[in-house]
Amino acid sequence: ENGAVIQLAEQWQEIDGFPRIISGISHGEISQVLNTLREKEHFKFTTFDDVDDATIAEWTGLSRSQAALTQLHEASVTLIWRDSDERMAQFTASLNELGLQFMQGARFWHVLDASAGKDQAANWI
Numbered sequence: 145e146n147g148a149v150i151q152l153a154e155q156w157q158e159i160d161g162f163p164r165i166i167s168g169i170s171h172g173e174i175s176q177v178l179n180t181l182r183e184k185e186h187f188k189f190t191t192f193d194d195v196d197d198a199t200i201a202e203w204t205g206l207s208r209s210q211a212a213l214t215q216l217h218e219a220s221v222t223l224i225w226r227d228s229d230e231r232m233a234q235f236t237a238s239l240n241e242l243g244l245q246f247m248q249g250a251r252f253w254h255v256l257d258a259s260a261g262k263d264q265a266a267n268w269i
Contacts, residue, residue, distance in 0.1 A: 168243070168257020171217045177242055178221060178255060187235050188227035189253075192217075204251070220256040222249075 181187055192200055192214055200211035203224075214222065225232055236246045245258045 168219060171219055171221060174219075174221045174244065174255055174257075177239075177244065178223070181235065181238055185234070185238065187231060189223045189225050189235075191221050191223040193221065220254050222252045222254055225253050 175191070175193055178189075178191060182189065197208050197211040197215070200206065200214055201208045204211060204214070206214070225235075227235070232246075239246050239255060240258065243258050244255055247254050247256070
């Protein structure tokens with residue numbers, strides 16, 4: 145999840161949040177923000193929450209059971225951007241104002257809390 149969730153090993157069991165530390169807001173809260181922005185601002189994107197496992201398998205090349213695992217995000221939302229670059233800049237600014245970040249992965253875009261990231265997770269560890 146791009147550093148938004150840290151899975152702790154057994155020796156870390158005394159740490160608050162064991163066995164997982166989630167940075168920032170949850171997947172469900174991010175989904176609500178995205179749905180509100182899509183509804184109010186008419187941004188064009190498709191999240192993995194919008195489609196079934198078969199579609200995700202087709203997009204990713206994963207098996208259907210592996211694709212189902214992509215639906216288990218706890219602190220980020222994966223999406224395909226389907227709007228203009230200009231609208232993307234507006235979308236990114238809207239997310240930033242709400243304390244979220246929009247980052248490009250290898251094939252998809254990801255929305256997560258602005259306080260989360262692989263670099264922050266690595267620094268925490």
